[in-house]
Amino acid sequence: MSLLTLDNVTIRFGGLTAVDTVNLEINQGEILALIGPNGAGKSTVFNLITSIYQPTEGTISLAGKSLVRIPTHKIAEMGITRTFQTIRLFSELSVLDNVKIGAHCRGKAGLFQAFTRLPGMKREEAEIEEKAIKALEFLDLATKCEEMAKNLSYGEQRRLEIARALVSKPKLLLLDEPAAGMNPQEKVVLMEMIRRIRDTGITIFLVEHDMKLVMGISERIAVLDYGKLIAEGTPLEVRSNNAVIEAYLGSGKFKSRIRR
Amino acid sequence: MKKLLNNWIVQVLLFLSLLGLTAYGSQMINDIIPPYFLMIAFFIGINLIMALGLNLITGVTGQLSLGHAAFMSIGAYSSAIATVNYDLPFLLGVLIGGLIASVFGVIIGFPTLRLTGDYLAIATLGFAEIVRVQFTNMKITNGAIGFLGIEGSTTFPIVMTIAVLTICLMVWLENSRNGRAMLAIREDEVASSAVGINTTLYKIQAFAIGAFCAGVGGALFAHTTTFIQPTDFGFQKSVDILSIVVLGGLGSIPGTIIGAIVLTAAPEILRPLSNYRMIVYGLLLVVIMIFRPYGLMGGVNLRQALRRAMMFPKKKQAGREE
Amino acid sequence: MPILNNLMQQLVNGLALGSIYALIALGYTMVYGIIGMINFAYGEIFMFGAYAGLVLALTNYVNVYVALLGATFITMVLGVVIERVAYRPLRRSSRLSALISAIGVSFFLSSLMVRVKGPNTRGFPTLFENRIFEIGDFQITIYQIVIIGVAGLLMLSLHLFVTYSKMGRAMRACAQDQDAASLMGVNIDRVISVTFAIGSGLAGAAGVLAGIYFNAVQPYMGLLAGLKAFAAAVLGGIGSIPGAMIGGLVIGLTEILGVTVNLSEYKDAFAFAILILVLLFKPSGIMGRKANKKV
Ligand SMILES: Nc1ncnc2c1ncn2[C@@H]1O[C@H](COP(=O)(O)OP(=O)(O)OP(=O)(O)O)[C@@H](O)[C@H]1O
Ligand SMILES: [Mg+2]
Numbered sequence: 001m002s003l004l005t006l007d008n009v010t011i012r013f014g015g016l017t018a019v020d021t022v023n024l025e026i027n028q029g030e031i032l033a034l035i036g037p038n039g040a041g042k043s044t045v046f047n048l049i050t051s052i053y054q055p056t057e058g059t060i061s062l063a064g065k066s067l068v069r070i071p072t073h074k075i076a077e078m079g080i081t082r083t084f085q086t087i088r089l090f091s092e093l094s095v096l097d098n099v100k101i102g103a104h105c106r107g108k109a110g111l112f113q114a115f116t117r118l119p120g121m122k123r124e125e126a127e128i129e130e131k132a133i134k135a136l137e138f139l140d141l142a143t144k145c146e147e148m149a150k151n152l153s154y155g156e157q158r159r160l161e162i163a164r165a166l167v168s169k170p171k172l173l174l175l176d177e178p179a180a181g182m183n184p185q186e187k188v189v190l191m192e193m194i195r196r197i198r199d200t201g202i203t204i205f206l207v208e209h210d211m212k213l214v215m216g217i218s219e220r221i222a223v224l225d226y227g228k229l230i231a232e233g234t235p236l237e238v239r240s241n242n243a244v245i246e247a248y249l250g251s252g253k254f255k256s257r258i259r260r
Numbered sequence: 261m262k263k264l265l266n267n268w269i270v271q272v273l274l275f276l277s278l279l280g281l282t283a284y285g286s287q288m289i290n291d292i293i294p295p296y297f298l299m300i301a302f303f304i305g306i307n308l309i310m311a312l313g314l315n316l317i318t319g320v321t322g323q324l325s326l327g328h329a330a331f332m333s334i335g336a337y338s339s340a341i342a343t344v345n346y347d348l349p350f351l352l353g354v355l356i357g358g359l360i361a362s363v364f365g366v367i368i369g370f371p372t373l374r375l376t377g378d379y380l381a382i383a384t385l386g387f388a389e390i391v392r393v394q395f396t397n398m399k400i401t402n403g404a405i406g407f408l409g410i411e412g413s414t415t416f417p418i419v420m421t422i423a424v425l426t427i428c429l430m431v432w433l434e435n436s437r438n439g440r441a442m443l444a445i446r447e448d449e450v451a452s453s454a455v456g457i458n459t460t461l462y463k464i465q466a467f468a469i470g471a472f473c474a475g476v477g478g479a480l481f482a483h484t485t486t487f488i489q490p491t492d493f494g495f496q497k498s499v500d501i502l503s504i505v506v507l508g509g510l511g512s513i514p515g516t517i518i519g520a521i522v523l524t525a526a527p528e529i530l531r532p533l534s535n536y537r538m539i540v541y542g543l544l545l546v547v548i549m550i551f552r553p554y555g556l557m558g559g560v561n562l563r564q565a566l567r568r569a570m571m572f573p574k575k576k577q578a579g580r581e582e
Numbered sequence: 583m584p585i586l587n588n589l590m591q592q593l594v595n596g597l598a599l600g601s602i603y604a605l606i607a608l609g610y611t612m613v614y615g616i617i618g619m620i621n622f623a624y625g626e627i628f629m630f631g632a633y634a635g636l637v638l639a640l641t642n643y644v645n646v647y648v649a650l651l652g653a654t655f656i657t658m659v660l661g662v663v664i665e666r667v668a669y670r671p672l673r674r675s676s677r678l679s680a681l682i683s684a685i686g687v688s689f690f691l692s693s694l695m696v697r698v699k700g701p702n703t704r705g706f707p708t709l710f711e712n713r714i715f716e717i718g719d720f721q722i723t724i725y726q727i728v729i730i731g732v733a734g735l736l737m738l739s740l741h742l743f744v745t746y747s748k749m750g751r752a753m754r755a756c757a758q759d760q761d762a763a764s765l766m767g768v769n770i771d772r773v774i775s776v777t778f779a780i781g782s783g784l785a786g787a788a789g790v791l792a793g794i795y796f797n798a799v800q801p802y803m804g805l806l807a808g809l810k811a812f813a814a815a816v817l818g819g820i821g822s823i824p825g826a827m828i829g830g831l832v833i834g835l836t837e838i839l840g841v842t843v844n845l846s847e848y849k850d851a852f853a854f855a856i857l858i859l860v861l862l863f864k865p866s867g868i869m870g871r872k873a874n875k876k877v
Contacts, residue, residue, distance in 0.1 A: 050454055052450065052453075052454075071453070071458075072450075072453035072454060073452075073453045073456045073457055073458045073459070074456075075456075076453075076454060076455055076456030077456050081454065081455065081456075082454055084450075084451065084454075088448050088450060088451040088454075089447075089448070089451070090443065090444050090447035090448060090451065091447060091448075092447060093443060093444075093447060097440060097443070100440060101440050101441065101443075101444045101452075101455055101457070102455045104437065104440070104441055104444075104455055104456050104457050105455065105456025105457075107437045109436060109437040109438070110437075110438065111433075111438055111465065111469075113436065113437075114432055114433050114436030114437070114438045114439065115429055115432060115433070117268070117271070117432060118268060119268050121436070122266075122268075124437075125436075125437075128437075164455060165455070168455070168456065318678075324678065374862060375861055375862075379816065379861055381620070382812065382813065382816050382857065382861070383857070383858050383861050383862075385809065385854070386813065386853075386854030386855070386857045386858045387854070387858065389809065389850060389851060389854045390851045390854050390855060390858075393847070393848055393850050393851035394851070396847065397847045397848065495805065495809065496805075499685050502682070502685075503682055503685065506678050506679065506681075506682045507682070510676075510678065535697055536697065538689060538692075538693030538696075539689075539690055539693045539694050539697060541686075541689060541693075542686045542687065542688070542689030542690030542691075542693060543686065543690055544686070545682055545683065545685060545686025545689065546667075546668045546683050546686040546687060546690070549672060549675075549679045549680075549682050549683040549686065550668070550671045550672065550683065553672055553675030553676065553679040554675065554676065554679070555679075
């Protein structure tokens, strides 16, 4: 069953068509990877799904409900959360607070609760804290609770972003280059974590340049080149697809084409 | 014991006795210290209330505002009109001052939401200038001549109790879902909306509450000096309040308290230097910024430091495991 | 056609006033373009320029151009010193600390002037005979001609400097990307110093012109003039040099227009009302490029 549907999605920035009539379905419970050379439009697809950008044409829908023109914060409420390619943590706040903020869309307390501190509010706070610590344990960051986010190592920061996105129990988790900057051991651990997240019933859509990781965990792979979807299939199919080989190797080395 | 402390009713009682104690204590101080020092203490309290409001807007939510004096003036004038022209009781006047300022906070909040950083700063500054010019040209405020005959109803216990109340409310807010959302907006707006924070809503909340505090401060100010004129609420005043917040350490409540004490008292302490005091004050701002660019309490997280100190043995163990 | 003539008259008056704002606005815009900081002390540098001109004019009975050059030079040095002492140590800290430091400098300068020259408004000695030319029905004074002329000349040379000189190119490079410019061998510190020198010099010159025009110099004159000039810079699109000129002129013209339509009590509010409207409907200002939000 398809959870997220991209229907003829196009976005143009001035003369540049960053995403070009993309049709893509993400199935409930799968791990889908989106790959493609630099500047292919992968991050832009994530920005479109989370309403940070609005498509010039086409529609995106979550379980049949259109996401077009729905503000970003509502998208999170509807069950799509994400990480960012360039880490965007709340860097002056503690690790625990970062994750607690991730649970924002599952909380209810407002100003009245903040100022009265009635038992209900404290119960909610305790729940949030418990959930946050669980998420941190899941990503092996529990010992860093009190640390400021900016003092974590690069790999830890990437994991913290995942924890922050995970704590609200989304239906769909978007990971934008989660392994970037990690060392090989960290990557192996990360692969295992992503699998475990999926096993809790969360669908995963990831963008990644590390082919070992992509081939290792994805059930399906979609390939984007110059904004166009050029291939889609199992890792085996994609690996032997001529268009994909052409996109990556045809114009020289992998990761060598940056469009501006 | 711990369970008892966690009981809501017990906490309310504790809170009320804290307020009572403050009122009682400040009444005693009021009776013993010389009027000159009492006046300084008055203004420390009033500045603190306003600075805590600005701290919420600028320090916690990260929205640079250079127009806090406008909210203060709105509170001052509307409370004065309430008590003088309509004979309303003083405390009701203070409340009205806060509420009207807060309404303006929301009105300003809306359009300025489209602006960020310096643009927001300049827009709030522009708004403040417009408000000032407006008050200069209004009949009911007696224009540039100033509003006379306000009763000196503000008392030291009232100032101190409201100040302590404001501190408590701010601490609670900062440790709530709303407060965390505001902090998140300061840190990164895009990431905030990606985790489901309605940035517009919380920015407006911050402006509304911050303006409310400024309005209350303004009302207390009007009923302390008994005479207000538009020039009391110029750009200089906005800067004074902002300096308190920045000097103390943006986002830090203890910092704001220290900032309010230091910067309200400094010009007075420097009074022996009379002719040079504003010169020294200016230099002081520069020097403090150079040596403590994040404010006196910037980078010092009291709660975290305390928690650290208590968790020390456990922490060490965790460190060894790595 | 009296209405048309009146309009022409106001246009000339507004142009003169606007030129002064534009000169100060240039300083704001240049510094903002390069280090992304609002130099709130510019208003006070402007005030210092006016006093420097006053002192020069009084002591030597020099002619207007010497006073102008002298004041420009003094404020240039002042600007560079301020940057060295109060801003450079804060370059890597938050914007707000630099802002507060700038505010400290501005307090310092204005209260220093109160101390040295007293708080009262001083007249400006007549450096040359003012004469009124009648063109048709409207008049233009020599003062206005000098102000518009000097301001025009300064802006033109600034434009040429930034566009064609090596330093100007380095400045534009820094405005685009400081790190990249630094890697290309641009001496950032020097560029910033030069920027402050030029910006402050322009503000100083504006101070002398304002002193002559209004025949009044006062320690706190910098505050409102500075705020309005800043409004002008934002209005024109902060970071843009032609924008600052246009912004200054627009602010000057509206202020005069406000006086013409009998709203002079509100004249100080006009600049800011326009500013807010522009910010809301075209936040990047008249000449500013739209910042593209990339995530
Ligand atoms: N807001 C924007 N304005 C203009 N162009 C943009 C914007 N966002 C993205 N682009 C352009 O769209 C293209 C696709 O960018 P995108 O970041 O999606 O690539 P990507 O596939 O994620 O690449 P990478 O692997 O380097 O992350 C690029 O050419 C980029 O410059
Ligand atoms: Mg990308």
